[in-house]
Amino acid sequence: MCQPVLISACLLGDNCRYDGCNSLISQLKNASINWIPVCPEIEGGMPTPRLKSEFQDTASNILNTGKGILNEVGEDNADAFITGAKKSLQKISGQTVKYAILKSKSPSCGFEQVYDGSFSGKLIQGNGILTQLAMDAGIKVISSDDTEKWFELLDRKIK
Numbered sequence: 762m763c764q765p766v767l768i769s770a771c772l773l774g775d776n777c778r779y780d781g782c783n784s785l786i787s788q789l790k791n792a793s794i795n796w797i798p799v800c801p802e803i804e805g806g807m808p809t810p811r812l813k814s815e816f817q818d819t820a821s822n823i824l825n826t827g828k829g830i831l832n833e834v835g836e837d838n839a840d841a842f843i844t845g846a847k848k849s850l851q852k853i854s855g856q857t858v859k860y861a862i863l864k865s866k867s868p869s870c871g872f873e874q875v876y877d878g879s880f881s882g883k884l885i886q887g888n889g890i891l892t893q894l895a896m897d898a899g900i901k902v903i904s905s906d907d908t909e910k911w912f913e914l915l916d917r918k919i920k
Contacts (some may be wrong), residue, residue: 805845
């Protein structure tokens, strides 16, 4: 049996992104993998659609202070992001999950790059809140943009 893999629900076609759409990657959706789909923003109680949110600090500082993710009108909703990320990880409690494929650039799921907080499309180095917590828990995170790595993972059938 294949190990379960945590995945951003939007990558499997769930319309849970901030804009009410998805980021479907059909190769992932059609793979015979034991996916555990999560959307931390939905888990945190945020609606779909919702205003864009971007980091104003690092994931570590946001996790420590509970502040620093602002939406387009200046409301800090870091608490919802943190709550949602923790609830998402609770879904894998008691399971051996070694990998996660998470949506690139997202304040929840971004890996190695997130938007800079200016709402101008500029990226900075950093991880989303779920990504940081998953990495802290020893889960290897793969960005949805890193097709080479997730194809390699699918080829190995995650055994």
